[in-house]
Amino acid sequence: MNIGIVCYPSIGGSGLIATELGVNLAKLDHQIHFISYSVPFKLSVFDRNVNFHSVDPINYPLFNQTLYTFSLTAKIIDVVREYKLDLVHAHYSIPHSLCAHLAREVSGCDFKIITTLHGTDVTIVGQNKPLFSLNKYGIEQSDMVTTVSQFQKEHTNRYIGIANEIEVIYNFVDADIFRPVPKGKCRESLASPDEKIIMHISNFRSPKDPEGVINIFHEVLKKIEAKLVLIGDGPGIGEIKTLCKEFKICDNVCFLGKIDNVENLIPMADCILQPSLRESFGMGLLEAMSCEVPTVSSNVDGIPEVVVDGETGLMANPGDYKTLSEHVIKICSSVDWAKKMGKNGRRVAIERFNKDKIISEYLKCYENVLS
Numbered sequence: 001m002n003i004g005i006v007c008y009p010s011i012g013g014s015g016l017i018a019t020e021l022g023v024n025l026a027k028l029d030h031q032i033h034f035i036s037y038s039v040p041f042k043l044s045v046f047d048r049n050v051n052f053h054s055v056d057p058i059n060y061p062l063f064n065q066t067l068y069t070f071s072l073t074a075k076i077i078d079v080v081r082e083y084k085l086d087l088v089h090a091h092y093s094i095p096h097s098l099c100a101h102l103a104r105e106v107s108g109c110d111f112k113i114i115t116t117l118h119g120t121d122v123t124i125v126g127q128n129k130p131l132f133s134l135n136k137y138g139i140e141q142s143d144m145v146t147t148v149s150q151f152q153k154e155h156t157n158r159y160i161g162i163a164n165e166i167e168v169i170y171n172f173v174d175a176d177i178f179r180p181v182p183k184g185k186c187r188e189s190l191a192s193p194d195e196k197i198i199m200h201i202s203n204f205r206s207p208k209d210p211e212g213v214i215n216i217f218h219e220v221l222k223k224i225e226a227k228l229v230l231i232g233d234g235p236g237i238g239e240i241k242t243l244c245k246e247f248k249i250c251d252n253v254c255f256l257g258k259i260d261n262v263e264n265l266i267p268m269a270d271c272i273l274q275p276s277l278r279e280s281f282g283m284g285l286l287e288a289m290s291c292e293v294p295t296v297s298s299n300v301d302g303i304p305e306v307v308v309d310g311e312t313g314l315m316a317n318p319g320d321y322k323t324l325s326e327h328v329i330k331i332c333s334s335v336d337w338a339k340k341m342g343k344n345g346r347r348v349a350i351e352r353f354n355k356d357k358i359i360s361e362y363l364k365c366y367e368n369v370l371s
Helices: 013-027 068-083 093-107 129-140 150-159 184-188 210-220 237-247 283-290 321-333 335-353 355-370
Strands: 002-006 031-036 050-054 087-091 112-117 144-147 166-168 196-201 226-231 253-257 271-274 295-298 313-316
Touching: 002 013, 002 068, 002 093, 013 031, 013 050, 013 087, 013 112, 013 283, 013 355, 031 068, 050 068, 068 093, 087 093, 087 355, 093 112, 093 129, 112 129, 112 355, 144 150, 144 355, 150 166, 196 210, 196 321, 210 226, 210 237, 210 271, 210 321, 237 253, 271 283, 271 321, 283 295, 283 335, 295 321, 313 321, 321 335, 335 355
Parallel strands: 002 031, 002 087, 031 050, 087 112, 112 144, 144 166, 196 226, 196 271, 226 253, 271 295, 295 313
Antiparallel strands: none
């Protein structure tokens, strides 16, 4: 098949899954065409059967912002005409599904459209009043709609009310890449031998509750020696640095910024902390499970479909910092129990969310749509 993949290139669940899906489909000899404003995170444009098409911005003095929706639509038209795409897979509905529909209408090309809803495109951004109708319309023009959790499906049906049937296809992890490895010198560079490593990976936006991470860690430090390792970047970084200064814990917090290969760092952690206020799936939690690292998270939205409470991680209500901090302390204070929980996590990751299983589900969707 000739498959177009429209996605955001930045670090995050939707872009990561879109990239990994495309790369693995290319290994199966499908021709993959990524369409975005920059090369997606972790994509190698030198891989066989992988093509990247850059969306060039349209700037016009009359408008004080670039016209991304129009420039993306124009690029999709160019690609489908030149490469005779069979289908376009839009990851994250805004504005990708609408642009794909416009491209099909304008180009006259009879390609199919699959839209995958990843989370905030319907829970937060998609419910923005001016965008709601456009978002709903764009999704409904798709030939098939998928989403990453049962929660997300039910939320979309309840609050968006699209006419399409929605199929749940979970996110996946490559267990050969995200695997337990000896801690060695990499761990020594992050913390001393007597310190536990608590790790948080996110885009540091409000749905991830980055301030909550600091509040929880502040309570943890009252009971155990630990380092908090923060991976990623985003608008909340400045606020949590200020909070670290207020709590006088700056020496115990390590800001690593954007890291390309988090699979090398996750196994160094004693616990992954994810106290999200909204979370359609929980990709970071799945990656931790695959690396045999126990997790502490909120029990919100799609997380309970990934984490098995008490077996692969511990959960509490979002905002319940006291209980969440107690969970972290419990995991870090019981090495044998934490090790067992880590092994349970990898087993669940391989059984339910392994790469080959999920990619075959996407391929089945493609084949059904094309037939």
